[in-house]
């Protein structure tokens with residue numbers, strides 16, 4: 001029995017990495033999926049994901065938008081409504097993590113990071129929730145990070161601040177929207193080998209340290225995040241609200257060890 005049969009969903013940053021895995025898990029569970037992307041040159045990648053969804057017998061569409069721009073987000077929500085129907089599951093996955101140590105972070109990096117990782121959740125969720133409220137039905141799931149809870153690296157203070165802000169935004173939205181039967185939750189991955197981490201995981205010593213630091217002695221996978229999203233989007237999670245589900249192998253419950261803090 002498929003858990004999300006005929007549900008209409010939107011995944012921001014759904015063209016690659018964790019977002020792509022979320023798209024595929026939603027489709028496998030019977031949902032129709034709108035795949036948001038941002039970079040023009042990656043449209044083909046989004047279309048390839050759309051085709052994979054359609055091969056599963058589900059409807060899919062691709063839609064370009066900068067989640068940090070209200071005009072873009074409004075146009076995206078309207079396009080999804082027109083092509084698939086009203087969004088019942090929103091996954092705020094789009095995110096960036098430019099690696100810059102605190103003393104080198106520019107205003108541009110700060111703004112871009114917060115616009116994508118925080119304002120993106122705010123804009124997309126507010127516009128989607130406007131449609132969910134009259135129907136008394138909706139699931140909003142934000143992809144956060146171990147960085148929502150702890151300092152994970154010395155070179156992404158702005159990212160950590162944005163992911164911590166996303167955590168509090170998740171809680172605030174959950175309290176306000178719960179009465180309309182809209183669940184707002186989050187998933188917190190640890191390091192996953194996507195484009196975001198390609199550069200630092202390319203160093204075999206850093207990869208080894210990342211694996212060694214994790215209590216499960218392995219990196220996480222994008223599919224595991226998709227599995228958690230499916231659960232939070234399903235009826236099985238109907239009483240879960242305002243929760244950050246860590247999918248991190250226990251990393252954030254482990255006391256820090258000296259070798260966890262080597263710079264990369």
Ligand code: NDP
Nearest residue numbers: 013017018037038039066067094095145191192194195196
């Ligand atoms: P990737 O770098 O592989 O993909 C990032 C995605 O975000 C792309 O689809 C990209 O679109 C999209 N995106 C970036 N900026 C915008 C924007 N302004 N508007 C719309 N979409 C945008 O990252 P991951 O798949 O690894 O990360 C996905 C999420 O998971 C992020 O929120 C990240 O912070 C989080 N996360 C990742 C971890 C990891 O180790 N990989 C660990 C913890 C959390 P496009 O391709 O078109 O540019």
